[in-house]
Amino acid sequence: AQRVTQPEKLLSVFKGAPVELKCNYSYSGSPELFWYVQYSRQRLQLLLRHISRESIKGFTADLNKGETSFHLKKPFAQEEDSAMYYCALSGGGTSYGKLTFGQGTILTVHP
Amino acid sequence: EAGVVQSPRYKIIEKKQPVAFWCNPISGHNTLYWYRQNLGQGPELLIRYENEEAVDDSQLPKDRFSAERLKGVDSTLKIQPAELGDSAVYLCASSWDWGAGYTEAFFGQGTRLTVV
Numbered sequence: 153a154q155r156v157t158q159p160e161k162l163l164s165v166f167k168g169a170p171v172e173l174k175c176n177y178s179y180s181g182s183p184e185l186f187w188y189v190q191y192s193r194q195r196l197q198l199l200l201r202h203i204s205r206e207s208i209k210g211f212t213a214d215l216n217k218g219e220t221s222f223h224l225k226k227p228f229a230q231e232e233d234s235a236m237y238y239c240a241l242s243g244g245g246t247s248y249g250k251l252t253f254g255q256g257t258i259l260t261v262h263p
Numbered sequence: 264e265a266g267v268v269q270s271p272r273y274k275i276i277e278k279k280q281p282v283a284f285w286c287n288p289i290s291g292h293n294t295l296y297w298y299r300q301n302l303g304q305g306p307e308l309l310i311r312y313e314n315e316e317a318v319d320d321s322q323l324p325k326d327r328f329s330a331e332r333l334k335g336v337d338s339t340l341k342i343q344p345a346e347l348g349d350s351a352v353y354l355c356a357s358s359w360d361w362g363a364g365y366t367e368a369f370f371g372q373g374t375r376l377t378v379v
Contacts, residue, residue, distance in 0.1 A: 156305070161303075195266070195267075195370045195371060195372050195373070196306070196354065196356075196370040197369075197370065198367045198368070201367075238305050238306075240305075250308055250311065250319055251296070251308065251368060252308070253305030253306050253307070254305050255303070255304055255305050256303075256304075256305050
C-alpha cells in the first residue's frame with residue numbers, strides 16, 4: 153500500500169522567513185513524488201516533481217529514501233506563496249498511474 | 264486552452280436522489296481520473312481510465328457509483344442513490360500517458376456536491 157503523511161495541517165510564517173513543508177511516505181518500491189499546490193479559488197496544479205530536480209517559484213524538494221521523506225523548502229517565503237500544498241506519490245506495478253495525496257498543509261505567509 | 268472542464272460547479276441534492284457529474288479532459292489526453300476530496304482531506308482516486316478502459320476502479324463504491332468514458336474522451340460519474348456521506352468535491356483530471364510512467368495530471372475546478 154502507498155501512503156503519504158503531511159504532519160502539519162497549518163503552517164504560518166512571516167514574509168522573508170524560510171519555510172519547510174513536511175512530507176513522509178510509505179511505499180515498498182521506488183515511488184515518484186510530487187508537490188501539488190492550490191491557490192485560493194484556483195484549481196489544483198503541479199508545483200514540482202522529484203525526478204525533475206527543478207526549483208519552481210523558489211521551491212525545492214529532495215527525495216530522501218532513507219527517511220522516506222520529500223520535504224518542500226523555500227529559503228525566503230513570499231505572501232503569494234500562501235496556498236494549500238499537497239504532497240503526492242505515484243507508485244509502480246499495480247499502483248501505476250495511481251496518485252496518492254497527503255492531507256495537505258495550509259501555508260500562510262504574513263506580511 | 265480551457266483546460267479540464269467540469270460541470271456543474273455546484274450541486275445540492277436530497278439524499279436518495281441521483282446525481283451526475285461531467286468532465287471534458289484536455290484534448291489529446293488519453294488518461295482520465297476521477298477523485299473525491301472530502302473536507303480537510305487530500306483527493307482520493309475513485310477511478311482511472313486509459314482511453315475508454317477503466318484500468319483502476321478499486322476505490323469506486325460500485326454499489327452506488329458508476330462511471331463511463333465513451334469514445335475515450337468525455338466522462339460521466341454518477342451516484343445513485345446519493346447518501347449524506349457523499350458530500351464532497353469531485354475532481355476530474357487528465358494526463359497524457361505514453362507508458363513511460365506517471366505524467367503530470369491537470370485538474371478541473373471540481374464539482375462541490377452537498378447532499379441534504
